[in-house]
Amino acid sequence: MSVRVRIAPSPTGNLHIGTARTAVFNWLFARHNGGQFVLRIEDTDQERSRPEYTENIIQGLRWLGLNWDEGPFFQTKRLEIYREAVQNLLDRGLAYRCYTTTEELDALREAQKARSEAPRYDNRHRNLTPEQEANYKAEGRSFVIRFKIEDDQEIVWDDLVRGKMTWRGSDLGGDMVIARASAEGIGQPLYNFVVVVDDIDMQITHVIRGEDHISNTPKQILLYEAMKSNPPKFAHTPLILNMDGRKLSKRDGVTSISDFKQMGFTPEALVNYMTLLGWSPPDSTQEIFTLEEAAKHFSFERVNKAGAKFDWAKLDWLNSQYLHTMPVDKLTDLLKPYWEDAGYSFSGGRNQQWLEQLVTLIQPSLTRLVDSVEMSKLFFTETVEFSDEATTQLKQEGSTAALQGIISALEKAPQLSETIAQDIIKQVVKEQNVKKGLIMRSLRAALTGDLHGPDLIQSWLLLNQISLDKSRLTKALETNP
Numbered sequence: 001m002s003v004r005v006r007i008a009p010s011p012t013g014n015l016h017i018g019t020a021r022t023a024v025f026n027w028l029f030a031r032h033n034g035g036q037f038v039l040r041i042e043d044t045d046q047e048r049s050r051p052e053y054t055e056n057i058i059q060g061l062r063w064l065g066l067n068w069d070e071g072p073f074f075q076t077k078r079l080e081i082y083r084e085a086v087q088n089l090l091d092r093g094l095a096y097r098c099y100t101t102t103e104e105l106d107a108l109r110e111a112q113k114a115r116s117e118a119p120r121y122d123n124r125h126r127n128l129t130p131e132q133e134a135n136y137k138a139e140g141r142s143f144v145i146r147f148k149i150e151d152d153q154e155i156v157w158d159d160l161v162r163g164k165m166t167w168r169g170s171d172l173g174g175d176m177v178i179a180r181a182s183a184e185g186i187g188q189p190l191y192n193f194v195v196v197v198d199d200i201d202m203q204i205t206h207v208i209r210g211e212d213h214i215s216n217t218p219k220q221i222l223l224y225e226a227m228k229s230n231p232p233k234f235a236h237t238p239l240i241l242n243m244d245g246r247k248l249s250k251r252d253g254v255t256s257i258s259d260f261k262q263m264g265f266t267p268e269a270l271v272n273y274m275t276l277l278g279w280s281p282p283d284s285t286q287e288i289f290t291l292e293e294a295a296k297h298f299s300f301e302r303v304n305k306a307g308a309k310f311d312w313a314k315l316d317w318l319n320s321q322y323l324h325t326m327p328v329d330k331l332t333d334l335l336k337p338y339w340e341d342a343g344y345s346f347s348g349g350r351n352q353q354w355l356e357q358l359v360t361l362i363q364p365s366l367t368r369l370v371d372s373v374e375m376s377k378l379f380f381t382e383t384v385e386f387s388d389e390a391t392t393q394l395k396q397e398g399s400t401a402a403l404q405g406i407i408s409a410l411e412k413a414p415q416l417s418e419t420i421a422q423d424i425i426k427q428v429v430k431e432q433n434v435k436k437g438l439i440m441r442s443l444r445a446a447l448t449g450d451l452h453g454p455d456l457i458q459s460w461l462l463l464n465q466i467s468l469d470k471s472r473l474t475k476a477l478e479t480n481p
Helices: 017-032 051-064 079-091 102-114 130-138 191-201 211-226 257-262 267-275 291-297 312-325 328-341 352-365 371-380 388-394 399-412 418-432 436-448 456-465 469-479
Strands: 004-007 036-041 070-074 095-098 143-147 154-159 163-168 176-182 206-210 233-237
Touching (some): 017 036, 017 051, 017 206, 017 233, 051 257, 051 267, 079 143, 079 176, 079 191, 143 211, 154 211, 154 233, 163 211, 176 191, 191 211, 206 211, 211 233, 257 267, 267 312, 328 352, 352 456, 388 436, 399 418, 399 436, 418 436, 418 456, 436 469, 456 469
Parallel strands (some): 004 036, 036 070, 206 233
Antiparallel strands (some): 154 163
């Protein structure tokens, strides 16, 4: 049997980390088994679905490298298929029209609440006579379609993550609504029904989704059986939790995949991290791997039942590992949009070669791509602001003389190179009979406005190429005469 899995997001919001992690597990399982990965957009909630969310989902999956083999399929294009399936259940006596009003349902729930009972429909319209139906229609009542669920039924499946799962029909809240209210024909079919019709039609063999869908599974299994189809195998993966063990929410700083991209995470690092949210590779010491490498070893035997805690520090670390080993030309191209958004200009000698030299300088210190904005600021602005430490350094005895000596030596140097820069520092140390540390600290303070940062000589060379080093040295002297 060829493996066929699907990811079926709803376009009522941007692609979220939880949905993306589910997509990762589906993709890994499909690739491990040489199967097919199907994309289906579940857009039957027409009030909340938006085309911009659909585009965000599709672009997010592509950015993560989770390319699909079939689709995207849209449920709104398949309404007639669903209505035919509903009619089939009606014709076979497995579903019926329910005319219960909203007020009657509210009264039922209030009575159950007063008796401390779980809310459930009492199936009051399951066996209406033709005369009763005619009377309700004459009253102008609309109806929903309900699927019959017997209380004494037992629903059992062998979950690939959680083992044997057993539910009773009496746990499912009474006969299930499978299509919305309609004054005449069959209205909008609902989630639990259409997902089964789709999975049958698309020959899905394995349904891999979060554990928050477990309560849907027994209802869907009953629908598979009613439609004379063998249910797929189910795997309910652990939820993503915050560090306190509670379900992850936006209050924890968790955002959509597009926001993770904007925050400066690479797709390779993010999918690598999502793979580890609930699954562990056979080699527990291995933490960095591609999707293809993970797919070779992926199995549900190594997926945890317990919730997976989202650790920002771990994601940052993984991202830094990818950034530190990335080819400089690729990293440069990734950083350019962040610099452009910050308003940095690439004029004045800041060509591709110069940018790659800058990237080589800051690469070992990057954690997120967005970090490059602050790290590179001093190379894109004409002047710098002096930190308190830098100001104090420039007021140190000997600092002014050191800077004057460097300016004088620069004027005599034909062109600055790493060797010449080192020679200038040695020359000033010797001429002024001071410690090298004073020269280096004063030079860094004048050039960068701080006493901490990337390699001083390489920074000096970059600033020299765009003619900023002499002006900054002069400005530092003017600031601290």
